[in-house]
Every structure is written in structure tokens, then in C-alpha cells.
Amino acid sequence: MNLVRNGILLVITFAVFAFGAVEVWAESIVESLAAILFLVWTLAVFRDDEAKITLNSLLYPLLGFIAIGGIQLLFHRSAYPFLTRVDMLLLAAYAILFFLTTQVFRERRDLARLAWFLAALCFAVSLFGIAQHFTSEGTIYWFRRLTVGGAVFGPYVNRNHFAGFVEMTLPFPLALMIFRGMRRDIFPLATLLSVIPIGALILSGSRAGVIGFVFELAVLGLLSRSRKTRSGKRSIALGLVIFAGLALVAWLGAGKIIERFSLLRPGEVSIARRVSMARGGLHLFLAHPVSGSGLGTLVAVYPKFETFYDGHLVDHVHNDYIELLAELGIIGGLCGLAFLFILFRDARRSYESEQGHFSRAIHAAAVAGIAGLLLHSFVDFNLHIPANAILFLILCAVATSDPLPSESQMPRALRRRVRIEEEPAEP
Numbered sequence: 001m002n003l004v005r006n007g008i009l010l011v012i013t014f015a016v017f018a019f020g021a022v023e024v025w026a027e028s029i030v031e032s033l034a035a036i037l038f039l040v041w042t043l044a045v046f047r048d049d050e051a052k053i054t055l056n057s058l059l060y061p062l063l064g065f066i067a068i069g070g071i072q073l074l075f076h077r078s079a080y081p082f083l084t085r086v087d088m089l090l091l092a093a094y095a096i097l098f099f100l101t102t103q104v105f106r107e108r109r110d111l112a113r114l115a116w117f118l119a120a121l122c123f124a125v126s127l128f129g130i131a132q133h134f135t136s137e138g139t140i141y142w143f144r145r146l147t148v149g150g151a152v153f154g155p156y157v158n159r160n161h162f163a164g165f166v167e168m169t170l171p172f173p174l175a176l177m178i179f180r181g182m183r184r185d186i187f188p189l190a191t192l193l194s195v196i197p198i199g200a201l202i203l204s205g206s207r208a209g210v211i212g213f214v215f216e217l218a219v220l221g222l223l224s225r226s227r228k229t230r231s232g233k234r235s236i237a238l239g240l241v242i243f244a245g246l247a248l249v250a251w252l253g254a255g256k257i258i259e260r261f262s263l264l265r266p267g268e269v270s271i272a273r274r275v276s277m278a279r280g281g282l283h284l285f286l287a288h289p290v291s292g293s294g295l296g297t298l299v300a301v302y303p304k305f306e307t308f309y310d311g312h313l314v315d316h317v318h319n320d321y322i323e324l325l326a327e328l329g330i331i332g333g334l335c336g337l338a339f340l341f342i343l344f345r346d347a348r349r350s351y352e353s354e355q356g357h358f359s360r361a362i363h364a365a366a367v368a369g370i371a372g373l374l375l376h377s378f379v380d381f382n383l384h385i386p387a388n389a390i391l392f393l394i395l396c397a398v399a400t401s402d403p404l405p406s407e408s409q410m411p412r413a414l415r416r417r418v419r420i421e422e423e424p425a426e427p
Contacts, residue, residue, distance in 0.1 A: 001044060001104045007037040008101060009117055012394070015387035016125060016165065017155045019140065022385060027090060030386055034093035041100055056102045057346060058396055061339035062095045068328050068335065069295035078294030079301045087296030090386065098393040105397070108358065108404050114394075115172045115362050122169035123193045126200035129154030129162060133203060153204040156385075163209020164382035166201045167372040168391045170194065171216055171365040174241070178224050181361030195244045208379050212372040217242075219368045223351065274318045274379060276308035281317035283307070284326040292329035302326075316384055320377035323384070343370070346400035359404035366399035 011033050015021035021030050045051045069088040071077070078084040105114050132154065136142040140152055153159035173190040176182045182190060201209055269277075283305040284293060293301045299315040306314070317323050325333050347370075351363045373382055373392055382388045 001041070004037050004041045004044070004100055004104045005110060005113070007033065007040070008097060008104070008394075009114075011037070011097060012117075012387070012390060013121065015390055016121065018387075019144075020156050020161055020165075020385045020387040022157065027386055030390075031089055031093040034096040037100055038096045041103065054102060054106075056098070056397060056400060057342045058339060058400060059095065059099055059102075061335050061342065062091070062098060062393075064335040064338070065295070065328070065332065066091050066095065068291070068332055072291060072294050077291045078297060080294060080297040083296040083300060084294045091295075094389055094393055097390055098397055101394050101397040102401070106401065111362055111398070111401070111404070112358065114398070115176070115365070118169045118391075119173040119176075119190070119193045122166060122172075122197045125154050125162075126166065126197040129200050130196070130203060151205075153206075154200070159204040160206045160208060160376075160380045161382055161385045161388060162204050163201055163206035163212070164373055164376055164380065164385070164388045165391065166197050167209060167212045167216060167376060168369040168388070168395055170197045170201070170213070171220065171368040171372075172362065174217075175220060175361045175365035175368065176358070177241070178220055179357055179361035179364055181358040191241050191244070194241050198242060198244075208376050212376040215375050216368040216372040219371045220364060223364045223367065269318060273308065277314060277317040278319045278322050280305045280307045280314075281319065281322040281326045285322070285329065288326075288329055290329045291331055292325065292327045295327050298323055298327055316381035318380055320381055320383045323381065340374075343396055343400065347396075350400055350403050353403040355403035355405065362398055363401075363403065366395040369395045370399060 011030060014033070015026070015030055018026040018029070021027055045053065066088055069078075069084050069091070073081055073084055105111055132140075132142065132152075138152060139145045140155060140157070146152065146157060151157075151159045153162040156162040156165065173193040177187065177190050177194075198213075201213060280302060281298070284298070284301060287293075287305065298317065299313070302314050302317070317326070321336075324336050328335070347363070347367055351360065351367060355363075370392065373388070377383055383392060
């Protein structure tokens with residue numbers, strides 16, 4: 001299964017660095033890789049008589065979204081069938097990657113690899129974004145200049161989507177520090193992996209991203225208190241990490257960063273424009289209340305319901321919840337509520353179970369990342385960016401995964417090894 005694990009990590013890396021996989025060629029590669037990985041996993045299962053297949057309950061509402069799109073096509077309820085088919089293929093790739101993640105990332109070693117991979121990827125993308133910002137602002141990879149607007153940061157066309165990426169990956173090193181999920185000698189590495197992304201997030205100028213990150217810190221704080229975690233020293237250490245991130249921001253140029261927050265750049269969307277798009281999306285939902293206008297059809301149908309025309313194409317209404325209702329109607333809304341209910345129920349059960357420090361840390365990190373992005377989704381469309389959608393589902397898989405046993409539940413030999421791996425990280 002190592003090939004499948006490496007393949008999933010490759011898909012994540014490719015999607016993030018390929019502009020978030022928002023272009024047709026990148027989406028096609030993601031879909032192809034997902035299909036190939038599923039084939040490889042299927043062959044491996046057939047060859048292994050002891051292989052166990054587990055079904056995460058979140059898979060059912062995911063398949064429900066695809067089924068709704070199929071029903072829209074079957075009964076000619078889609079305003080633009082081609083766009084519905086395109087989105088169904090992408091959703092199928094998401095479902096495959098989510099399913100494979102639940103199959104191959106179950107053991108402590110594999111989950112540790114995933115957690116540190118996400119932390120390292122967050123650091124690498126953030127460092128790249130900072131370097132690109134100061135050497136070639138307005139372009140991606142120093143040569144790709146946008147022609148239809150946007151606010152570039154890192155490999156993402158929109159700085160808010162970069163912020164969404166950081167919101168989902170930054171909690172992992174932070175949670176490992178708070179919940180004593182790492183050895184003492186790794187603490188400096190986790191600090192470095194945290195400081196750079198904090199600075200990049202603030203430098204990006206995403207207001208919603210910063211609010212989402214503050215909300216994530218509150219979630220981590222509540223989770224640590226709910227389990228009576230002895231985290232006094234680690235909370236101080238976390239405060240020092242955040243202070244170091246702010247110091248990095250000041251060193252990079254606090255004045256320019258404050259200006260970045262206060263000014264609206266060309267191609268960016270104002271708050272008033274977001275409100276008007278949300279209103280238009282609600283009008284679209286009211287026109288098609290039961291089954292919506294069709295999966296993926298908002299870009300084609302929205303002009304009829306536009307409440308404020310400024311000459312720009314509206315492909316998303318900057319609110320994932322309203323867009324879900326507009327395209328899939330009440331049926332899709334109920335499917336979305338089912339997804340959130342199962343996510344909350346299973347994540348809570350997994351977090352509150354008896355488990356080791358590392359296990360609790362990654363569950364808390366996944367919950368915080370999910371909470372931050374769900375809040376951000378009220379004012380943006382991160383869940384319609386393939387790279388961020390894949391990461392979101394992977395976090396959902398981690399948050400609802402079975403808790404890893406605590407030391408008291410392990411054999412003596414394994415307990416000794418885990419005690420070394422999870423030695424409390426003192427600053």
C-alpha cells in the first residue's frame with residue numbers, strides 16, 4: 001500500500017503547486033491519478049487475503065452529491081448538462097481519494113507521515129509565497145501573469161485560497177506542540193514549520209484567512225481544555241511561536257502589510273459585491289428550490305439572477321453554502337447537512353476516546369483545520385478549489401479515523417517505543 005500512500009501525497013502536492021488545480025489540464029491529471037491509484041489499491045487488495053476494507057460514513061453523503069448530479073442529468077433537471085458531467089467526474093475523484101485515504105492511513109506510522117507531510121508542505125508553499133511576493137508580485141512562478149484578475153499569493157491565483165490552504169495545514173505542527181505529540185528534540189523543527197506559515201498568512205492580506213486562523217487557535221484551546229491537557233508550558237510556547245510569526249511580519253514590513261489589508265486591489269471582490277453575489281445565489285435557489293439548477297451550472301445560470309452587474313464573469317458566489325443550495329437545491333442541502341452531522345458526530349467520538357498524545361494531537365489538528373475552513377466558506381469558495389477540497393476531505397478522514405491506542409492499552413514492548421516517540425516536547 002506504500003505506492004497508494006505515496007500517490008495520494010503526490011496528488012496533494014501536484015494539486016497545490018498546479019495553481020490549486022483550477023485549470024482543466026490540472027483537473028484532468030488529478031482525476032486520472034485518482035483512477036490509477038484506485039486501480040492499484042484494488043489489485044493490492046485482491047493479492048492480499050488479509051486486507052481489511054473499512055467504510056467511513058462520510059463516504060455516503062459524498063456519493064449522494066454525485067447521485068444528485070446523475071438524477072439531474074437523467075431527468076433533464078440540469079441547466080447545462082456538460083458542466084454537470086464535468087463536476088461529477090471531479091466529485092468522483094474526490095470520493096476516490098477520500099476512500100483511499102481511509103484505507104491506507106490507519107496505522108500510527110502512516111498517520112505520523114501524513115501529519116508531518118502536511119506541515120512540511122505548508123512550510124514549503126508559505127516560504128515560496130513569501131519569496132515570490134517580494135521578487136515578482138503579481139505573477140505565479142515568476143512568469144505566469146493573470147489576464148482575468150485575481151490576487152496572487154504562492155501558487156494560488158487568489159490569496160484567500162492560499163489562506164484556506166494554510167488554515168488546513170498549519171494546525172498540525174501547532175497541535176503536536178500543544179498536545180505533546182512529539183519528542184522534545186523536534187520542538188524547534190515544529191516551531192520553524194509554524195512561524196513561516198503564520199507570517200505568510202498575514203502577508204497574504206487575507207482578512208478571512210486571519211480570522212479563520214484566530215478561530216482555529218480558539219478551537220485548539222477549547223479542545224485542550226476539554227481534555228484537561230496539562231498544556232500550560234506548551235500554551236506559553238505556542239504564544240511564543242505566534243509572537244515569532246508576528247515578529248517575522250514586522251521584519252518583512254508591517255506598513256506594507258497593513259496597507260495590503262486596507263486596500264482593495266484590482267480584480268479583488270469587495271464586501272458589497274460578495275453580498276450582491278450571495279443575494280443573486282439565493283434568488284437562483286428560490287427559482288429552483290428542490291433540485292437546484294444543476295451541479296456545476298452556476299456560472300452559466302447566474303447572469304439571469306445578477307443583482308449588480310459590473311462586467312465581470314461570476315463563476316462562484318463566494319459562499320460555498322449558498323452555491324450548494326443554488327446548484328443542488330434542498331436535496332443537496334440535506335445531503336450537506338448529513339455530511340456535517342456525521343462529521344461532527346464521528347470526529348467528536350474519535351477525539352473523546354482514550355488515545356495517546358500523538359493521536360489526540362492529529363485529531364485536534366484536523367478538527368481545527370476543518371472548523372477554520374468551514375468558517376471561511378461563508379465568504380469564499382475554497383471548497384470549489386480542487387487542491388483545497390482534497391485537503392479538506394483528507395482532514396475529514398483524519399478527524400473521523402479510529403483513535404490510536406494509549407500507552408495503557410499497548411503491549412509493554414510497543415509501549416516503550418511509543419513513550420520514546422511521544423516524549424513531551426518542552427520548549
